[in-house]
Amino acid sequence: MRHKVAGYKLGRTTSHRRSFFRNAVTSLIMEERIETTVPKAKALRPVAEKMITLGKQGDLAARRQAASYLMTKESVVKLFDTIGPRFGDRQGGYLRIVRSGWRKGDGAEKAFIELLGSEQVQEEKKQKRAEARAKRAAETKKAMEEAEAQQQAAKASEGGESKDE
Amino acid sequence: MPNPKRRHSQKRTATRRAHDALKGRSLSECPNCHERKLPHRACPKCGYYKGREVLDIKEAS
Ligand SMILES: [Zn+2]
Numbered sequence: 633m634r635h636k637v638a639g640y641k642l643g644r645t646t647s648h649r650r651s652f653f654r655n656a657v658t659s660l661i662m663e664e665r666i667e668t669t670v671p672k673a674k675a676l677r678p679v680a681e682k683m684i685t686l687g688k689q690g691d692l693a694a695r696r697q698a699a700s701y702l703m704t705k706e707s708v709v710k711l712f713d714t715i716g717p718r719f720g721d722r723q724g725g726y727l728r729i730v731r732s733g734w735r736k737g738d739g740a741e742k743a744f745i746e747l748l749g750s751e752q753v754q755e756e757k758k759q760k761r762a763e764a765r766a767k768r769a770a771e772t773k774k775a776m777e778e779a780e781a782q783q784q785a786a787k788a789s790e791g792g793e794s795k796d797e
Numbered sequence: 798m799p800n801p802k803r804r805h806s807q808k809r810t811a812t813r814r815a816h817d818a819l820k821g822r823s824l825s826e827c828p829n830c831h832e833r834k835l836p837h838r839a840c841p842k843c844g845y846y847k848g849r850e851v852l853d854i855k856e857a858s
Contacts, residue, residue, distance in 0.1 A: 730846050731838040751849070758853065
């Protein structure tokens, strides 16, 4: 009996759900890793694997099928040019879901879903984030120092005026 | 309408609740930092899972 295994509705109407899947798969292909809730990640897995299978087929019909589902042209190009060939020797199981803690606002359990073999991309992204963070920190520090200098200058001029009176 | 005939004694209440205690979460040990963590999840302390998965964990400054 395959009772009660109809899949995930995710509290959405059919069209809302379809939009969500299309957006999420497109993002997953472009970013290689996305963070969502556990049920969304699990619901996304079969959709994404079917897309990658299209990417592996690589012919024009498959390309048109993928283009009719994915949201951007760039994602289709990436799916067929880099992701499809990457999984050439693998029979499914292209994705990894890892539970990664709980969301602050509503306590939902978060997970990230990523393409296998995207470790290098993740490392590069991490590096970029760290650089951006360092840059931001340096800018804040500079702004604070400037503000302090200005304050001291203002104080000095104020003192001068009061002496004149 | 049916109603209780007798008041329950404290003992009867306590006896019924004898099996109501909550159990603690079963935890496993993180192979990387040896903290106790929930099984099948990335370690919230060091961000490791299965030897390599790293979440961005900020060091406490
Ligand atoms: Zn750990």
